Structures are given as structure tokens and as C-alpha cells.
Amino acid sequence: MIHKVLSAWLFFSLCSMVFAQDSFQIKGLVINAKTLQPIEGANVIGKGLFSISSSTGTFTIENVARGTRSLTISHIGYSSNMVTIKVGPKMDSLTVALKESATQLQEVEVNGKSKKRQNQEYAAVTHTVSKDFLDKNRENSLMQTLKNIPGVSTINIGSGQSKPVIRGLGFNRVVVVQNGIKHEAQQWGNDHGLEIDQYGVETVKIIKGPASLQYGSDAIAGVVDIQALKLPLQNSLKGELNLLGENNNDLFGVSAGIQARKNKWFYRGRLTYRDFGDYKVPTDKINYENYVFELHDNNLRNTAGREADASFGIGYISDNIKSETTFSNVNAKNGFFANAHGLEVRSSSIDYDNSNRDIDLPYHKVNHFKITNNTSIAIGEHHLQLDLGYQNNHREELSEPVPHGYMPTPPDSKERIFDKNTYALNIRDSFSPNERHDLTTGVNLEYQDNNIGGWGFLIPAYNRFTIGVFAYDQFELHKDLHLLGGLRYDYGVLDSKSYYDWYPTTVNNSDGSTSYIYMQRAQNKTLDFGNISASLGLSYIHNTTTYKINLGKSFRMPLANELASDGVNYHMYRYERGNLDLDPESSYQLDLDIDHTTAAFSFGASPFVNLFENYIYLNPTSNYYETLQIYEYTQSQVFRVGGEIRASTTVLKNLQLNASAEYVYSRQTSGPKKDFTLPFSPPLSGLFSASYQFKNFLFFGEPEVKANYRITAAQNEIVPPEEVTQGYQVLNMAFSSKLSPFKSSMPVEMRVKLNNVFNTHYYDHSSFYRLIDVPEPGRNLSISLTVPF
Template identity: 35%
Template sequence: MSIILSRKLLCPLIILISYIMEAQQISGVILSETGYPIETATIQVFPSGNATISDKQGRFNIPIAEKDSISFLEVNHLAYLKKQIPLSIQQNLDSIEIRMKAIVTDLAEVTLVQKSILQEVINNSQSVVILDKDFISSNNTGTFSGALAALPGLNTMNVGVGIAKPMIRGMGFNRVLVNNRGIKQEGQQWGADHGLEVDPFDVDNVEIIKGPASLLFGSDGLGGVINIKDDRVPEKDGHFLEYLGMYQSDNGAISNTIDWEGKKGNWSYGNRITHQDYGDYTVPADDFSYAGFDLPIFENRLKNTAGNEFHFSGNLNYRSKTFSSTLRISSFNQKAGIFTGAIGLPRAYNLRHNGDFRNIDVPRQENQHHMITNNTTIAIGSDQLEIDLGYQRNIREELSFPGAHGISPELVGSNLALGLYLDTYTANLRYEINANDDRQILFGSQLQYMNNQKDGFEFLLPVFNSFQVGFFHYQLWELKTKWKINAGLRYDIGLHHIDQHLQPIYDRGTLMPTGEFEERTPDFNREFHNISGAFGATFKRNRKNIFKLHLGNSFRFPTAIELSSNGVHHGNFRHERGDSNLGIERGYQGDLTYLFQSSDLFLEASAFYGYFTDYIYLAPTGNFSPLASGGTLWQYRQDDAIFNGFEFSAQYNIAMGLQVDMAADFVQNLNLNSRLPLPLTPSSSITLGLDYSFLQNQEKLKNGQVFISGRYNFSQNRTDRNERSTPDSFILNAGITMDFKFLGQKLTSRLSVNNMLNARYLNHISRYRLLNLPEQGRNIIFSLKVPITI
């Protein structure tokens, strides 16, 4: 009897091994009970541990080496019951079909990358969106911030098409923290014309946290966090190369990026090189108005808005069961023109093109961001120690003609108007205690030191040194099966030392120095202390309905810029002046989120309210600057304020590959002193999209998708004093994407059209809005991705 049983077990194993030797992979499709493909399901082979994630069509492919030991598959997804599939009973390992039963499990399971208590705690009570590489690639128009603008509650503050920074729920600048691979990125983000210096192709996974996150991330996490996760590690040993090229018709933008990564045992590496080159972009307008003058736009093209970029990154990783460490180096380099009509007093003859639409003239920006980071995780029994170390060198140079600033060219050796050089050192420490299955404890500290130097014939910021250190404690409790509670406290210290600056005074007629000096900024020190806390709860009413509540007392220290700036910020067309007496900005915020998810419908609705004491903002005074070409004078002020609003998103799978998406957002605020709205508040919007998937079972052409979406931006009439209102607008986008084979090589192509109707519309928070310049016109984007296994 034992011999007969052994033969019965041996035969399937022999069949299984033969299939593996032939196919060298396990592939198939993940479907719901009704037959609809399930995206982002995690499929893992045991005991080897090889894993992957299903694509939009529910398909997956796990390479298997001969030495790998395999027994069964395990499939996990947020909305479905976990399922295990014995591989010994499968007749064909390259066409496995797995049906999943609908169920809503712990929200933390949505995380697509290596999980830590830091992300799990936040996910349990706040409104969080997790984006993968496919989403970022599909919405990429040349900047990382631009890809995020497709989400409800997020907007892009841009200068042309190459410079952009994100806003979350109407908050931007130093209220949105960018956590880049564990390190808070510092890149002069206080300026509206300063873009987010991140290679848009060099991001695999992003977590967007909406609302207060100061407790775990520190000052600047007041409005939300953009958490760029660790680099992806190859699933199997070998070397892999991927090329992606993209072309945009509006400004002739050409983007090329190459990713080269590999893995051998516990070691892995990754390298990426990106180059972008774009010309002057076009707008659906023939003229614009500035300072009471109507000026022409020749051939609908904005002169001197071209740019080029070169980025590099490399990482080396070691991972074992108890220890992992990643060393990463990155370099972001950008040279971008500023529209000729945006600085000084433009004249019609200065706006005419010379025929070279890719020439980058003066005025322009030259930006660099160099970064070295190390992330180490050590397992100590069931506990875990995480250490993040980082150094950043941010170089920002603005070039302009001295004469436009009231200075004789003979007195300066170059066109460098403003040079800002910021060095930042960061160290983070977190210790996670897993007391039991129902309780997790986190202790942490964060330290940051910044030194800013300056150069150039203009003055905006003085030399300064800043130091911050914070300590926090956080806990998570799971109560029975329906409730999860988290809470914590934080203490921070902030120090600023500001150097005095004396600026020479120049004669308005001769543009020569008078021999006299004006004190723009005095020498002074400021010290700040703060205690904050947060509380969150998640209630799973049943398998489909989940409620989340988050209450936070967030904070933000005044920056050295807000305390000491005093000069012309030409990228913003204004004179900006700080106030050395500004105090700590505090927010008392609450978020309520409802989630519903079934096999065919996903719905999320979030409402938020925030009361802020001593809210810091830059407001127009209504007066003109006494400085040459200074424009209007804007002053940093501090008043109590209220923010409130909501976001709504839904996704419904109709049938036969047809899907409907809808998103809406609304934010408003009120200055409790002036009883007027705060400046630069984004317009509310509503988006409706339709996706159709086809070619699911074809061999040469497959994974096809056609999509069309329309976005309606409501008019923004709630404006601050001396701020223009913005009319409503409608933008239509469409496109098609599919995979195909060429000479035996799999390729992924995408063709899309943004602003199909060539609508003339204004972005209320764009810096060119002050000139009545509309956004980019019709833009056809084509991209091609070529993965290569070496």
C-alpha cells in the first residue's frame, strides 16, 4: 500500500518538474468569481519566495530557476480572500487560472512594496493613495509632480512645462513633505517657481498621504507627505535592461531613459540614466497682458521656455532574512528657460523668436540636486531597527541681465543674478517593537542640519544655518477584529541662525553704486520648541465597508526664508519680504474616510477640516516694490485660518473589460483675520473617465487599453485681496496602449492626446497665471518601452 501511495505522489511531481524544466516560469491570470481580471494581486511561490504582482489584465509571470524549490502559490489582495494553489495538481504551469472570492481584509495589505510599521500605522487611519510604476509612467508628461495631478486632492503649481511642484488639499511649499527613500528632500521648496527635483522615470512606488503627518515625519508634514519608496529589487538572479523613449508634439520634447539592474543571491544593483530635451512650448493664445500692457505671442509659442535635463542614479543593495542595507546615489540636473515676458518690463520686440525654438537664453534656471542615502534595517528577534542617513547638495542658480535689475553690467562678472547653495545632513532612527500580534510599538528620532550659502548680484536670502531634532513614540492596537487604534506623541526643537546682509545701493540713472548700503536682513537667532500628537482609528463594519478617522495636532517651524527674505524673486514677478517675528504654525486637523470595495466597485470618500493658528502665508500688500524691476511687494504674514473640503473617487467595472472612473475634489479656506480666502487656492474639479481593455488572449498583440477622460475645473472666485479670479475650464484627454512583439521582443507602446480640444484655460496656481498666460495647448505623447533580459 505504501508503494502504491508513493507512486501516486511521485507521478504528479515528475510532471511538475518536467513543466518547470520546459517553461522555466509560472504564469496565469487572477480573476474574480465573476471573471473580471484582478489588478495588483500579490502572487508568491513557496517555499522559494519568488513573487510578483498581477497587471491590469490580472496576468502574472514568475520566472523559476532550476534550483528553486516550489510547492504551492499563495495569492493575496485587499478585496479578496487569500488563496493557496498546490502546484502538483496543475496540468499546465504557464496558463494557471485562479478565481478569488471577494472579501475586504486589513487595509495595510494594499502596500505593494516591503512593509514596515511606519506605513502600516499611517494606512490604518489616514487617506492614503499608493501608486505603482505603471500609473506614474502612464501620466508622465515630463515632471514627477505632473503625474500626481491626476489624483483627487492633488494639484500642480507649475512654471511652464518643465518646472512643477505638488500641492495637497490646497497646501504646498513647505507644508508638503517629500520623503525620498527615507530622507526628507530639501530643495528650496519654499519658492513657487522651484520645481520638485526628482527624475520622473526613477520612481517605482509612491505613497501619497493626505492630511497631517507631522507626528511621524516632522515639520513640513502639515498638509501631507509624498513618500517615495525603496527601489525595486529584481525577483530573480540575472541582469536586466529596460529602455523607455517618449516624444511630445507640443514642444518637441524628447525623453530617453535606460534602467540597468541585476541580482545575484543577496546582492542586487540598479542604475538609471535619463535625458530630456524640450523646446519652447505653444499655447492657444495670440497675446497676454502684463502691467496694463497687451503683448503678442508670436506663432503661439512662448519664447525661451525650452530646457534640457540629465539625471543619474545608482543603488547597491544587500538583503537577507535579518539584515538589509541600500546605498543610493542620485544626481538631478536641469537647465530651464524662463519666459522672456516674465521678468522686468517686456517689450514686443523681445518676444519675437529668432527661429531657434530649442535655445535656452537668459533669463533661465540652472538647478542641481545631488543626494547620497543609506537605508539599513536590522531584525532583532521579532523587533526591527531602521536607520536612514542622507546628505544632499542643492544648487539653484537664476541667470538674468544685470541691466534689468538696475545694475551696470560692468560691475558684475557674469549673469548670475541669484545663487543658492544648500547642504543638508539627515539622520533618522526608528525602533519597532512587535509586542504581540495585536500590538505594535514604535520609537523614533529625526535629526537635520542645513547650511545655505549665496552668490550673485541680486539678493533674496541671507546665509543661514538651521538645525532640527525630533523624538516620537507611536503605538498601534488591534481590538478584536473590527477596530484598530493608533496614537502617539512627538517633541521637536528647531534653531535658526541668520547672517546679516548689506546690499549696495545703485543709482537709478547711471546704474552705478552710490557707495551706500542698505541692511536687507539683520543678524539674529530664533529657537522653537513644540509638542504634538495624533490619534487614529479604523473600523471594519463588515467585509465591504470600512471607516477611518484621524485627528492630528500638526505643526511647522517658520523657515529661514519666511523669517529673513527681502528681495526680488523674479521667478514669481514680485518682491518678497520676510518677518523675523513669525512664530510656530500649528494645525488641529481631522479626517474622516469611508471605503467600500467589492469585486466590481471601489469607492472612497474623504472629508477634512483643519483649524490653524498663526498660519504663515505670503500675501500681496497692494504696494509696488521700491527695488528696480521689483513689481509688487508681497509680505509674509501670520493669521489664524480654516481649511476644509472633500475628495471622492470611484471605479466601477461594468463588464467585458469596460471600466468607469470618477473623481472629484473641493477645498476652501478662510483667513479668520481678513475674512478673505488665502491666496493660491486650487480650483475644485470633477473628472470622469472610461477605460476599455481588449486583446486579452492574443499572442502578438495583447493587453490593449483605450481610454478617454474629461476634467472640469470650476471657476475660482474665492480669492485673496489683489488676487485675480480664474474662470472655469474643460480639458479632454484620450489615448491607447498595448503590448506587441517585434522580432521576438516584447514592446509596450502608448499614444495619448492631452487637451484634445486645444482649450484655452488657466491654472489658478500656475506662476504664469499672473500674466494671463493659458496652459499648454494640444499635446500628442507617444512612448515606447523595451524590456531586455541579458
């Protein structure tokens, strides 16, 4: 009840507006007290007054009435400063210097160091993505937005769904964490996306490398850690409205978020709705093997979708405790290309071309409900962090019932249903016995309960329990030399449930008789796994250059489908056979990172070498089950090497140039596909961008034009059943500006983007639709507005 009242209060209190008379303008500059560099994004707050400092550190507050005013200037990583000024004619411009400090309770490390410095000292290779970057680069899904970071790519299905790939590895080899809890869906599947509302995301930490030490099983290739939202300021109420329109798939999206804090209690809420039609590709027909699919009006038939998300959080903060509970629900429905489902060519009497907005069969529906609680408690020198999570992922995959093999026409369209409950508890204690050590110990517990339904069988139902204990220490050898080392042990039990076909299969016995058998596809099995992971790294800071070296061992427990599947995947024309003898995957990786940053120039390189002892690989064999090719889960040694380089410079005052390149080389060095690469290997790719900021004109503030040119080489390294993918070059353009149509309100941020400017016809090697020769989306004009209030 209290939540209802609170949310009603939250949403009705949006309408407060400030009107002032006899007004003056406060102008000011926020700088770092030590370096005298401008500070961007500082909150400037007074009674009824609000502003945020720009990238040059300046802020302006319009329409301030005469009198004495107090302003509080604050920024994460700095201690707040309060100034009092007399508002009247002939006011001087205000300069506020903030001292660096980070005594925010939400940061576990309480050591008076800036975020940037902490990242430099932390030996693991991480990349922090800010809200500003997310806003500026926003694409159709969170992962497509993050694709602009070197080393990060995606596996897409259609325009609305994509899953993370880090340095060429994805699926269950990349962990997605939100509010400290691992996001658990059906991430093993080819055609599954990521059920996270990208508008509810502020900061993302990306780890490109093995991170099992902190994140446990599955963090073998990397982590996408969506961090807890920043704490609202005391006695504040703010919100934003995001509007998005796109012309390629006729998308419209709206998202509204609000957050408020009294003194100790704070609240947030967000609602998001997106609806899009079929997306357009720059071709009027698709040639897949010998088939030709004519497209109506360039629409990729039945790829429309919609998404409705809601989240609400309530929290409490006092001197030594901070606790926030977040409820969120993501609900999505996405159509799949109608002419071929997977690799299977389909005819249908459904009139798909009647509308480009309807979602007909085949489609899927997914609902992801999540409750998390994050509590941090300070007890003396200890900082205790508790993360508690419950998630329910309910997915239904629907398609027109069609007989296959010995399976008669199924009764309904519910092909596969997955319902997964995940309970997680993480406890972590950070302790600084003295100035030089930062010792963290912790335990992670997780229980999964995965149920299946529908007439199609792919993976068995299972329960899984895992527990991991870890300890790591960050040791300051010298002011500029830090060592990070840790050890972890994990234990897991997987209990798979048996499954029998619902229809009989004709079996010709050796004595000439024929029997009709309900085939068993999965067995009741209990398997247990244990694994040690470890990491050791050094970080050395020399003036403006940071060097890092890190050696890590990570692991991944085999999944239920890898162990126990024994069934037909008709859409992929294959029979998938699990292997109960699989070992946990273990991987050793050596990472180097160098970063050199000055005001005018920055350069970075992060090469890596990686060795998998036993990569789990779905190997296409040369045998059939009935008339479908048998694919078997096998393990092979894999060697990988690659990395990213990046450089950026400010040539003229307002012109910034960026360049980055990424490359991964993969080889299976044993097993049936020795000398072949791994599936979905990303090709060599470079991204060049230039942005120019113009002078303010009319009501456009900080207008900026950005061009973004991606050059990707051909991918000739393939493994069955892939095809070679040609290289491509794509140009994207963007214009962004702050609009201040009304002097009294905060500026509206506007972004106009033109993706694939030349409507280039190209293929993305790691797109799911690549297998059926569907090119990437054509030209897309999108306009987004962010209206703060």
C-alpha cells in the same frame, strides 16, 4: 573603483538574450489561495524563463524547450511558490495559488498582512500610487502625473517643472520624501520645480493631511513619500528602456534602468535624458495688462529645457539585515518665458525665435546630488530602521543684467545662486510587545547649510539644525478596529547670516543732506523653536467598507526668508519683508475617510476640516519701499474645509468608469486679509474617465482606450495680486497596449496619449504663468514605449 567595475558590468550585461529551439508554450494562472481572485504582477521565473501575470492573473511563456522545468512564482505580499512541470506537447494550463504573507524585510511591519489590509488598518488617510498608475498616466513631470489623484494638484512653471500641492497647500507645507529622506531644495520659491527623476519611481505614498508626527516640520498639509524600490528577486537580472516623444514641445526622452541580484547582493542603475523645446499654447498673442506679446508659431518663447539624471544603488540582504545605498544626480536647465520675467516686462536683443530649442536668458540651472543609505535590522521582536542622507542642491538663476532702482547694471548674468547641503539621520524602532501592539519610536536629525550668491538678494544664507523625537502605537482593539496614536517633540535652531547690498542706495536724511549707504538686508540672528505634534486615529473595517477618523496637529518651522528677508524681488515688483517674531505654524486637522470596495463597484469620500492658528502669509500692504509695493510676512488664522469623493465601477466586463471630485474652501479668519482666501486656491474640479479594453488583435495585447475629461469650475476666490480664473473643460485621450512583435521576448508596452484634444484655451489658477495671462499648453500628442529586457 568597485562601483565603476560594477556599473560597467551592469551596463554591458544588458545584451543577454534568450534564444530557444523546438519550443512549446507554458500557459498558467496565478490566483490568491484564499479569495481565488487573480493576482496581477506576479513574477514567474525559471531558468531562462520569465513572465509577469496580467490583470486577469494569466501568464504565458513562449518558446520553452522540451524537458522538466522549475518555475518560481512570487509576488510582494505573498509567499513564493515553486512548481515543476514537464514541458512537451499536450501540456495542461498551470494554476498556481499563492498564500498571502508579507515577511519581506523591507516592510517594517512583519505581521503577515497584505499591503492592502495594512493600509486599511492604518488610521491616517493615505493613498498609494502604483508603478502601473505612474506608467499609465505619465506626464511631463512626476507631480503632473500625480495630479490625477483627487486632492493633489500642482503649481507649474512652464512644461517641465511643477511642485506638489495637496488640498490647496504647497511650497514648504508639503514634504517630499525619497528613500526615507526629506528632499531638500529651494522649495519655498515660486519658480522652482522638484528635482527628482520620475522614471526612478515605483511606488508613491501620498498622505493628504497633517503628518508631522512621522515626518516632522513642514508635513503640515501632506506628504509625497516616494518609497524605496522593490527588492529584485534572487538570481535575477532585468531592465527596461523607456522612450518618450511629444509633439507639443518637441520632447524626446530616454531612460534606461537595470537591476540585478545574485543571492545577497543586489544592484540597480538608471540613466535618463530629456530634451524639450518651447511649448505651444493655443494663442498667437498674450495680453498681459496693457502689454501685448506676439508669439512666434504659438511657441511660448524660451520655455525649452533639458534634464539629465543618473542613479546607482547597491545593496545587501541577509536573514536579518537589509541595506541599500543609493547615489543619484539630477541635472536640469530650464528657460523662462522671455517677454516677462515674473511680472516684469522685458525687452531683449536676444533672437529668441531663431530656434525653439535653445535656452537663452532668463533660465535656471539646477543640480541635485543625493546619497542615501537605508538599513533595516531585525533583532528579536525589534525592527530597527536607519536612514542616512546627504544632499547638495545647487541652483543658479540667470538673467540679463539690468539696472533696477539704485542698483547699477550688474557685471554678469548670475542673479541668484543657492547652494544647500542637507545632512539627515533618521532612526526608527518598531517593536511588537504582543500581537495587538505595534509600537514605533524614533528620532530625526537634520542639518542644513544654505549659502547664497549672485547680485540679487531674496533670502539670507543660514544654517539650521532640527531634532525630533516621536513615538506612536498602532493598537488592535478588535480584529477590525485599530487605533493609531502618537506624540512628537521637535526642536530647531536657525542661524541666519547678515547681508549687505553690493551697491549704495541714495538716502535723503532729515537734515537735508544726502548719504550713500550699503543697505543691510539681513541680520545675524539665532532663533530657536520648539513644538509638540500629535495624532490620534481610528480605523474600522466592516466587510468591504473601511471607515477612518483621524485628528492631528502638525507644525512647520518658519523659513529663513519668512523670518529674515528684507529685499527687493524685482521680477514680482515687490519688496519682501520678513518678521523675526513669527511663531511656528501649527495646524489642527480632522480627517474622515470612508472606502467601500467590491469587485464591481467602489466608492470613497474623504472630507476634512482644518484650522491654522497662525498661517504664515506674505501680505501685500498698501505701502511702498522706494517704488515697489511692500509685502510683509504676517500670521493669520485660517479655516479650511473640503475633501474628495471618488467612485468607480465596472459596467461591462471590459468597461471601467471612474469619477472623482475635489474641493477646498479656505478663509483667513484674522489678520490684514481677513475674509480673503489663501493664494493659489484650487477651484472645484471633477475628473471623469472611462476605459475600455478590447480583445487582442494582431500583435496588440490588452489594447485599451481611455478618455479622461476634466471639468473645473471658475475660481472667484482670490487674494491680491491674483486674478479670477474662468472654469474650463479639457479632454485627454489615451491608447495603450502590449506589443509582442517577437514571440521570444517580453511584450513592449506602448502608450499613445493625446492631451487637450480640442486645443482648448484655458488658464490654470495655480500656474505661475497665470499671473501674466499665459494659458495652459495646447494639444499634445505623446508616444511612449517601455521595452523590458
